[in-house]
Amino acid sequence: MIERDQVLHVARLARLRLNDEEVERFTRELGTILEHVERIQQLDLAGVEPTSHVVELVNVLRPDEPGQCLDRDRVLAQAPDAAEGGFRVPSPGTS
Amino acid sequence: MQELLALDAHALIAAIRRGELSSREVFDTYRERAASDPLGAYLWVAESGRPVDSAAPLAGVPVAVKDIFCVDGVPTTAASRILEGYVPPYTATVVELLEAAGAPLLGKTNMDEFAMGSSNENSAFGPVRNPWDRERVPGGSSGGSAAAVAGGLAPWAIGTDTGGSIRQPAALCGVVGLKPTYGACSRHGMIAFASSLDQAGPIARNVRDCALLLRHMVGRDPADATSVGLPEDVLVPQAERLDGVRLGVVAELMGEGIESGVRGCVERALALAEDLGASVEEVHLPHAPYAISAYYVLAPAEASANLARYDGVRYGLRVDGDDLTAMYENTRAAGFGAEVKRRIMLGTYALSSGYYDAYYATAQRVRTKIVEDFRAAFARVDLVVSPTSPTVAFRLGERVSDPLAMYLSDVCTVPMSLAGIPAISIPAGLSDGLPVGLQIAGPPFSENRVLEVAHALEQALAFEGVPREVEVKPA
Numbered sequence: 001m002i003e004r005d006q007v008l009h010v011a012r013l014a015r016l017r018l019n020d021e022e023v024e025r026f027t028r029e030l031g032t033i034l035e036h037v038e039r040i041q042q043l044d045l046a047g048v049e050p051t052s053h054v055v056e057l058v059n060v061l062r063p064d065e066p067g068q069c070l071d072r073d074r075v076l077a078q079a080p081d082a083a084e085g086g087f088r089v090p091s092p093g094t095s
Numbered sequence: 096m097q098e099l100l101a102l103d104a105h106a107l108i109a110a111i112r113r114g115e116l117s118s119r120e121v122f123d124t125y126r127e128r129a130a131s132d133p134l135g136a137y138l139w140v141a142e143s144g145r146p147v148d149s150a151a152p153l154a155g156v157p158v159a160v161k162d163i164f165c166v167d168g169v170p171t172t173a174a175s176r177i178l179e180g181y182v183p184p185y186t187a188t189v190v191e192l193l194e195a196a197g198a199p200l201l202g203k204t205n206m207d208e209f210a211m212g213s214s215n216e217n218s219a220f221g222p223v224r225n226p227w228d229r230e231r232v233p234g235g236s237s238g239g240s241a242a243a244v245a246g247g248l249a250p251w252a253i254g255t256d257t258g259g260s261i262r263q264p265a266a267l268c269g270v271v272g273l274k275p276t277y278g279a280c281s282r283h284g285m286i287a288f289a290s291s292l293d294q295a296g297p298i299a300r301n302v303r304d305c306a307l308l309l310r311h312m313v314g315r316d317p318a319d320a321t322s323v324g325l326p327e328d329v330l331v332p333q334a335e336r337l338d339g340v341r342l343g344v345v346a347e348l349m350g351e352g353i354e355s356g357v358r359g360c361v362e363r364a365l366a367l368a369e370d371l372g373a374s375v376e377e378v379h380l381p382h383a384p385y386a387i388s389a390y391y392v393l394a395p396a397e398a399s400a401n402l403a404r405y406d407g408v409r410y411g412l413r414v415d416g417d418d419l420t421a422m423y424e425n426t427r428a429a430g431f432g433a434e435v436k437r438r439i440m441l442g443t444y445a446l447s448s449g450y451y452d453a454y455y456a457t458a459q460r461v462r463t464k465i466v467e468d469f470r471a472a473f474a475r476v477d478l479v480v481s482p483t484s485p486t487v488a489f490r491l492g493e494r495v496s497d498p499l500a501m502y503l504s505d506v507c508t509v510p511m512s513l514a515g516i517p518a519i520s521i522p523a524g525l526s527d528g529l530p531v532g533l534q535i536a537g538p539p540f541s542e543n544r545v546l547e548v549a550h551a552l553e554q555a556l557a558f559e560g561v562p563r564e565v566e567v568k569p570a
Contacts, residue, residue: 007440014399014443015406016436017424026440032499033441037388040461041453050459051466053291053321054515054539055278060320074184080413087408093418 001031099124100247100562104304105331107250108154118147118155121250122199125157128248129202131567134224134233136243137202138162139170144199151197152311159249161240162203163210164190164295165284169200173286174218175208177430178411187284188319189253189295189312196311201249204239208432209402210260210288212236213504216495217434224491225268226563227529231488234264234504240298241268247562251299251308255285257292258390259483259508262520265298266483266532269522269561271305271549272298274508276539277515278323281316289397290321292512300561302521302550306331309542330543332550337371340548343378343476348507353485356526361482364523364533367555368480373548378476380468385461386510391502392445392458393513398435399442405430437498462513469514473538478548481507483520483532511536519549522558530560 007027011018018026076082081089099121102110110116122144129140139162147155160166163173165183172178190200207217215223215238223238225231226246233242237254241264244252254261256274265272273296280295287293297308310329316322344365349358365375407413407426414425431439445454472479485506494501511518511534518536525531533552537545 002444006444010440010444010447013447014439015403015420015423015427016431016439017428018436019428022433022436026437029437029498030440030444033391033502034444036499036502037391037454037458040385040388040392040457043382043385043457043461043464045457045460045464048460048463050456051462052459054466054513055321055323057278057321057323062317070184075409078181078184078410080407080411089408090416090419090422093420 001034002027103300104156104250104307107156111149111154118149121155122157122201125201125249128567129159129243132248133565133567134226134242134246134248135221136204136223136239136246136248138172138174138205138220138239140202141200147197147199153193153197155197155199156250157201158193158198158308159201159204159240159243159252160190161206161237161254163206163255163286164253165286166190166200169203171203173209174206174220175430175432175435176219176412177405177426181411185284188281188316190284192311192314198311204243204252206239207236208435209286209398210236210255210257211398211434211438213259213263213501214489214494215239216491217432219432222491225488226565227269227488231490231529232267234267234484234488236260237298238264241265241270241272244268244270244298244300245561245563246565248565251297251304253295253308253312254298255293255295256512257289257394258512259505261296261298262483262508262518262532262534263504265520267488267530269530269558270298270300271302271519271521272296273305273309273519274511274517275309275313275542276325276517278321279313279325279542281314281319281322283316283318287401289394290401291397292394302546302553303331305519306546325542326540327543329546332547334547334551335554337368337373337548337551340373340478341476342368342373342375343472343479344375345383345479345481346377346379347381347383348481352503352506353482354487354526357482357485357487357531360524360526360531361480361533364552364556365480368552371551371555376476378472378479380465380472380510382461382464382468383510386465386513387502387506389458389461389465390509390513391441392454393462395438395442396445396455397442399439399446402435402439465510465513469516478535478537478545481534483507483534487526487529487531507534515539517542517545519545521549521553523556524558
């Protein structure tokens with residue numbers, strides 16, 4: 001259903017570091033869930049349009065006028081590491 | 096004080112207007128109870144409320160708000176460690192609307208982390224207990240809001256519903272909960288789980304209170320381009336009869352997997368509906384049995400994208416690492432609980448190269464079939480009826496080690512979510528001493544019709560027992 005290597009690959013894509021116990025558990029649990037999910041692949045869906053959204057809306061526009069935005073200091077006050085009016089992060093490194 | 100607790104929100108508003116109660120008395124009584132909450136329903140309780148003009152539509156009757164709604168200056172966590180300590184600099188639109196209508200914030204209620212769960216056991220800050228039986232779950236994900244209303248710890252509350260997160264806990268706690276049509280309420284300031292499904296809605300002791308609260312939540316909001324409001328004002332229902340109303344009982348949601356006690360309550364409610372003048376016939380939603388499968392592709396896929404923002408950069412938790420990627424991975428490993436990780440994994444897998452068509456694109460087509468099923472049903476009947484939950488409240492711990500069994504708790508509510516249609520849960524009686532929810536759903540924007548029918552049935556059902564006499568801990 002889903003192999004350990006796929007679980008590790010997906011975890012990397014999702015920026016989730018999993019420990020060994022989690023890798024083992026997710027391999028098992030995701031397999032069970034996917035087995036249930038795969039029932040939809042039995043349906044004949046030829047010619048059926050996909051639905052991404054139930055409200056029929058096209059191009060919702062608003063006047064392009066300057067308005068209030070959030071106060072920068074209050075926003076930065078929530079940051080784990082704010083510096084010089086921005087968000088400071090560790091070096092992207094070489095990896 | 097017992098007398099105050101016995102009053103529903105309508106009665107509180109009337110008493111405040113007559114000068115028999117002050118909004119301060121109402122606020123303080125509920126504040127005190129919320130602050131000594133024995134159920135784990137609250138994550139934060141307000142110190143004091145602003146004075147409210149008794150002429151305001153909601154007259155100062157305070158509201159408990161699920162901790163998924165941002166409130167300026169008030170800790171907001173979505174029950175996740177990754178947002179522990181976060182204090183938003185702005186307020187969700189629906190909370191602003193309620194405050195403007197005269198419903199001050201009473202407190203923030205517990206929930207499943209990021210609204211992912213059906214039992215409230217996925218909260219990083221502990222479970223919520225069901226006031227009917229404290230060894231049982233209140234449902235989820237809006238479990239704190241439902242338990243607070245059922246336990247007399249809040250006059251009314253708001254929650255969010257993505258796949259049943261208002262309706263299922265309302266059912267399990269014996270209160271009324273409504274998920275509006277997708278787009279009726281603004282999602283601005285509501286922490287995103289699955290954006291094409293998430294909707295805010297009211298949880299209250301009865302249908303009339305639910306309608307009144309909803310009336311002051313809906314509306315188009317420039318800050319949410321998918322919000323459309325409702326074509327007419329929400330009215331507080333008066334109907335006592337159901338003459339000419341055509342109800343369709345959903346065959347696929349009455350069979351296998353539905354507890355007999357639950358089915359019995361629903362059948363009794365349908366018989367009462369016929370006594371009130373409604374016609375009842377069977378309708379089919381042939382793709383409803385595939386709804387859970389489609390939902391557990393679509394919702395996790397949207398969640399995996401929405402939760403990418405929790406990266407230790409702008410707010411919330413950061414766990415350091417040697418470089419940027421290590422910091423992201425360490426932060427997310429430490430900050431997210433097991434269910435959130437599971438859903439992110441599932442969603443990322445469904446969207447990943449080579450699997451997209453087999454899962455995500457297929458699930459979107461199933462969603463179309465479910466929309467079409469409802470359209471066909473509503474060509475024959477006005478509203479469809481089913482159980483809200485296949486079972487009554489289950490025991491704490493009973494389903495935590497079996498994610499699929501937990502997901503199947505939403506089998507009756509997920510089809511309406513995928514179709515984006517309004518659906519309400521009202522208490523329909525007791526099975527083994529625990530509340531059973533009856534779900535009534537209608538076409539898009541039929542909130543007033545749904546509320547009218549729910550109100551008439553509620554009167555006939557005459558369900559009693561809320562609020563539960565929950566003794567609060569001494570201060």
